Amino acid sequence: MIDLVAIAGEVMTPATLTAIFVGTLLGIVIGALPGLGSVVGISICLPFTFGMEPVTSITLLLGVYCGSVYGGSISAILINAPGTPQAAATSLDGHPMALRGEAASAIGWATAASVGGGLISCVILIAAAPQLARVAVHFGSIEIFALIVLALTCIAAVSSGSLLKGLLMGALGLFIALIGADPVTGAQRFTFGLSYLSGGVDLIAVVVGLFALSEAFTRVGALGLPRGEVLATWLKLPGWRAWKGRWRVLGQSSLIGSLVGALPGTGAATAAFISYALAKQTSANAAGFGKGEPDGIVAAESSNNAVTGSAMIPTLALGIPGDVVTAILLGAFVIHGIVPGVRLMSEHADTVNAIFMALILVNLAMLVLAFPVVRLFGRLLAVPERYILTGVVVLSLIGTAAVRGNPFDPLVAVLFGLFGFVLRRHAYPLAPLVIGLVLGPQLEASLRRGLLIEDGNFLAFFTNSWISAGLFAAAAAMIALPHARARFAKTAPHSAKESTDP
C-alpha cells in the first residue's frame, strides 16, 4: 500500500518545491534557446545537485528535462528554429500558425498538449513501472547481465551513425567504467600508477565533458548564423470548446509517445514524427496539416512530452536507461549512493514514489511557468550566442570542480569535451558511451557473480535460463536486423525488376 502522506512529506518540502520551480524554469529557458537542449541542460545542472538530497536532486533534473522538451516548442513556433530536435515536428504547424498572426494560440496549444501528454505518461509510468519491477525482481545475475547486453545493443543499433560505431562507443563506455580498483580483488586496473584514477574516472566530469562542453565546442564553429524574428511574446491557452474533436489526437499521440519512450534509444523526436504522421492520416482536419493546424501541434507536443514519463519506466523498473537523459538521471542515483538495477523500486520505494509525484508536479509547473518564459523570450533571444557558449564553458568548469573539489576533474571534463567534439564530427554516437559508463560496474558484477554461480562456465549463461537466452537472442537480432534489412533493400528492387521482366 502506497503511503501517500509519507510521499507528500518527501516532495512537499521547501527544497524539493524550489527544485521543481527552478528546474522547470531553467529547462524551459534552456529548451527555448536554439542550440542548447535537454542533455546539455541536465549535464550542466548535474554537478550542482551533488550536495542535495536524492529526491530533490532528481526532481531538479526532471524539471530541466521536462521543461526543456516543452521549451523547444516556443522557439519552434515563434522563430521556426526548434530549440530541441524533439520540437522539429511542432514547427511544421506551429510556425505557419504564428505567421498567420496566431502565435499566442499556437504556443497555447503546445503548452496544453505538452502538459496533457506529460501527465498521461506519468499515469502510464506509475501503472507500468511497478508491474515490470515485480517481474524483474526475480532476475538473477545471469539475467541482469543479459539485460544490460540487450540494452546496450539496442541503443547502439538505433543511435545515429553506424552500428559498428555505436557498439564501439558502448564497449569504450564499459571499459572506462572499469578503470580503477577491482571491486572483488582490489587490484588497480589501467590506472598506471596515477592516484587520480584509483577511484575510477569521475562520471560527472565525463558527462559534462561529453555533452555540455563538446556541444559548446561544436556550436562555436557555427556561430554567427542569423536568428528569426520573434512573432509574439504571450500565450493563449485553448478553451474547452476548441478541444472538441482533438481529445482523440491528444490521447493517441500521448500513447504513442509513452510506447516509444519506453523503448531504448528511440527518443522524443521519433515519437513526435510518428504521432504527427498518424494524426495527419486520422485527423478530421488532415487537410490543414502543414499549413497551421492545431491538431499537428497537439500530436507533436503531446507525444514528445509523453516520452519524458515513459522513458523512466525501464530506468526505474530495470535500472536500464533508454537514452542519454535517463542515463544521466541514473548517474545522479549513483552519485547519491543508490545503486540502479532491478531492485531499485523494491529497495528505494519511497524515493521512486516521491519521484513519481515530483514528475506530476513538474508537468503542472510547466503550465504556470510557460507564461513568464514566453513573455521574456524576445529578450532571451537577444542574448548573443557567444555569451551563452562562454557561460556553458565556465559553468562546466565550475561544476566539475565543485563536486569533489578536485582540481583535476575540470581537466578530465575538457579532455572528454575534446574527445566528444571529435567523435561528434565523425558521427560516433555518444549515447552508448555514457550508458556503458553508467552500466559498466553493474555488468561486471553480474558477470562475475554469474560465473561464480556457474563454476566459470560462460555457456551456462545461454543454456541455464530461458530468460537470458531470449534476451541474448534479442540482442543478436538487434545487431543482425539492420544488416538483413539493408541487404533486403539492396536485393528487393533487383528481384522485383527480375520478376516483372517477361
Place this chain on the structure above:
Amino acid sequence: MRGHLSPAVALALALLLAGIAAGLAAVGGAAVSLGNLAAQGDPLLLPGILIGLWIALAGLILWREAARAPAREAGARKALAVIAASLASAALIAPIGMFLALALATPLVLWLCGERTAWRLIAVSAALGPGLWFLFHHVFLIRLPSLLSGGAI
C-alpha cells in the same frame, strides 16, 4: 589530396591504436596491480573481453572509413582554439586556483567566440568568470579549488 590521412580515418586509427595499447598493457601486466590474491575472479576478465571487442570494432571502422572519400571539415579552427583555451584554463586550476584560471580564460574564450567590443568583453567576462565564481564560492559556499589556503581566492 592523395596520400593525405582523412580526419575520419585518423580517428579510427587512433581508436584502434589506443585499443591495442590497452591490450598490450593488459597482457604485459602493466595495467593491473596485485590485489587480494585469495579473492576469486580475474580482475581483467571483462576489461579483456571489452578490449578484444574494441580492437575488432575499431579495425572494422578503420577499414570502412578508409574506403570512403574524406569529408570536408568546416568551422573546426575556431572550435579548436576554444578547446585549447578551455584546456589551458582547466590545467591552470590546480596551480593558480579557480578564480585566476577563470579570470584569464573567460575573456579569451569570449574573444575567440567573436566578442570584439572592449567594454562588453570586460563586463561580460567579469560577470561570467569571476562573477559566477563569486556566486558559487562565496554565496552558495561551494568550495572551489583556491590559490590561497584560506580560500579567499
